[in-house]
Amino acid sequence: MAIVETYVNEQETRRTAVTLAHYARAVQYSECAVHGVDNPNDRTRTELGNQCRDLWSIDQRNYILRYMEEAQIELENEARRLFSPTWVTGNLENSGNERLTDIQDCAPSYHTRWDRVIKTGRKVVHELAPGAVVDHSQETAVVGPIALPGTFPFNSHFVKVFYPGTQLEIDPSRVYTSGSNLYIEVPRCRMVRYGSRTASGIDFDDISLFQDTVDVVYWDTQDVNSVVDLGNGTVGFWYLAGELVPTQQQIDMIIRLAHAKMPTEPCQCEVAQRLWKADREIPDYIDPRRLQCPFGINNGSWIAWKWVQTMKILRLGFVGNNKPARKMWSSRYGLY
Numbered sequence: 001m002a003i004v005e006t007y008v009n010e011q012e013t014r015r016t017a018v019t020l021a022h023y024a025r026a027v028q029y030s031e032c033a034v035h036g037v038d039n040p041n042d043r044t045r046t047e048l049g050n051q052c053r054d055l056w057s058i059d060q061r062n063y064i065l066r067y068m069e070e071a072q073i074e075l076e077n078e079a080r081r082l083f084s085p086t087w088v089t090g091n092l093e094n095s096g097n098e099r100l101t102d103i104q105d106c107a108p109s110y111h112t113r114w115d116r117v118i119k120t121g122r123k124v125v126h127e128l129a130p131g132a133v134v135d136h137s138q139e140t141a142v143v144g145p146i147a148l149p150g151t152f153p154f155n156s157h158f159v160k161v162f163y164p165g166t167q168l169e170i171d172p173s174r175v176y177t178s179g180s181n182l183y184i185e186v187p188r189c190r191m192v193r194y195g196s197r198t199a200s201g202i203d204f205d206d207i208s209l210f211q212d213t214v215d216v217v218y219w220d221t222q223d224v225n226s227v228v229d230l231g232n233g234t235v236g237f238w239y240l241a242g243e244l245v246p247t248q249q250q251i252d253m254i255i256r257l258a259h260a261k262m263p264t265e266p267c268q269c270e271v272a273q274r275l276w277k278a279d280r281e282i283p284d285y286i287d288p289r290r291l292q293c294p295f296g297i298n299n300g301s302w303i304a305w306k307w308v309q310t311m312k313i314l315r316l317g318f319v320g321n322n323k324p325a326r327k328m329w330s331s332r333y334g335l336y
Contacts, residue, residue: 017083017246018068018254019171020061021190026255027272032189032204034061039189039204041139054268058198064258064266071257073099074295075250075304079311081115082242083250085157085219087123088114090228090236102237103230114241121221122238128182129216131164134191136207140173141188143214145181157244158219159184163194163211170214184216253304260300 024031032039034056076082077099092101102113128146135142143161148154156175161184162168174185191211192202202209219240226238243250259266259279266272279300286297295301 016065016069017072017243018251018258020064021171021173021187022251023064023068023255026251027266027269027275029267029269029272031187035189035192035202036061036200037189037192037202037204041204055200056267057200060267063262067258067261068254070261071254071304075253075257075308075311078305078308079115080113081311083246083254085118085240085242085244086114088112088237088239088241090230090238102239103234104237106229106233106235110235110237112237112239112241116243117239117241118244119221119223119240120226120238121223122225123240124220124222126218126220127215128159128218131213132216134186134210134212134214136188136210136212139188141186141191141210142183143186143216144183145178146183146216148177148180148182149218154218156182160217160219161186162215162217164213164215166194168194170211182216249307253307256300257295257304258300260296260298260304 020034021031023029024034030039030042032042033054036055036057038055072083086100088100088102090102092098092103104110104113126149128149129143132143132146154177156177159172159175159182161170161172163170170186171190172184172186173190176183176185188204188210191214192199193209193211196202196209221238221240228236228238230236246254255275256279259276262276262280265276280298282298290297290302293302293305295305
């Protein structure tokens with residue numbers, strides 16, 4: 001079943017480039033502990049002398065994700081590039097988000113507002129397996145086999161896993177195909193049962209505390225009316241843009257800018273505190289150029305600002321002699 005969506009709700013459909021798993025690795029923290037899961041087999045957390053062992057609360061996780069999102073938005077706005085796949089629409093009433101709306105005055109040619117256009121057209125969601133059963137027989141849960149669709153081109157990057165009946169995304173560690181079937185692997189600690197997400201101290205060995213079904217969908221586009229004359233001399237563009245997989249440097253810069261923005265340390269872990277303090281530090285001598293940095297003058301802000309200046313490149317081009325229905329892609333800009 002395919003569902004055509006004519007709107008984009010960023011809070012529901014857009015996952016940040018830096019996940020909790022990314023952050024846990026960056027600060028050498030137990031991923032299970034970050035998710036509030038007590039895993040006795042987790043050597044990273046239980047090793048004698050390791051300070052990164054406290055179980056996080058949902059407030060701590062939301063604190064991290066809040067500043068990761070803020071940092072990502074600031075970097076994206078400056079680079080004009082989205083760091084995770086994001087739907088952009090050509091109608092503000094549909095999107096409800098000016099930042100993710102691409103409306104331009106009619107002109108002989110156009111550049112998309114955002115770089116890294118992946119697909120053009122309206123968002124289509126194919127329901128691959130609503131209520132798919134999760135196998136928890138191993139520490140890494142498995143969803144599948146799911147029969148591959150034969151009605152449209154398939155790319156594992158566009159497979160999305162959600163808590164059933166919600167738009168809350170679950171982060172898989174691996175999506176792969178074998179024969180004519182699709183399989184998805186998700187570490188158990190990322191699949192805490194929906195109603196237990198606010199709890200802490202969840203027993204890793206109690207399978208009843210983890211999600212037993214998920215919804216699996218596939219993001220696609222319907223490449224009709226991707227460029228529309230809105231009247232009043234304006235044109236709207238519909239497309240999916242962003243990095244399919246963020247680079248390690250992009251992840252690092254988002255984390256550094258997020259640390260620079262955090263008023264208090266993210267946790268009691270020695271590694272996390274050390275990194276946070278380094279990014280919050282303001283040197284005794286400040287380069288005059290740093291005083292003009294719109295991100296701030298501390299180390300994390302300044303380093304992220306200098307890096308993002310290297311990311312500015314031209315964007316996908318449309319040409320049409322003021323007739324938006326005609327479009328042409330230039331190899332100079334490229335598509336995934």
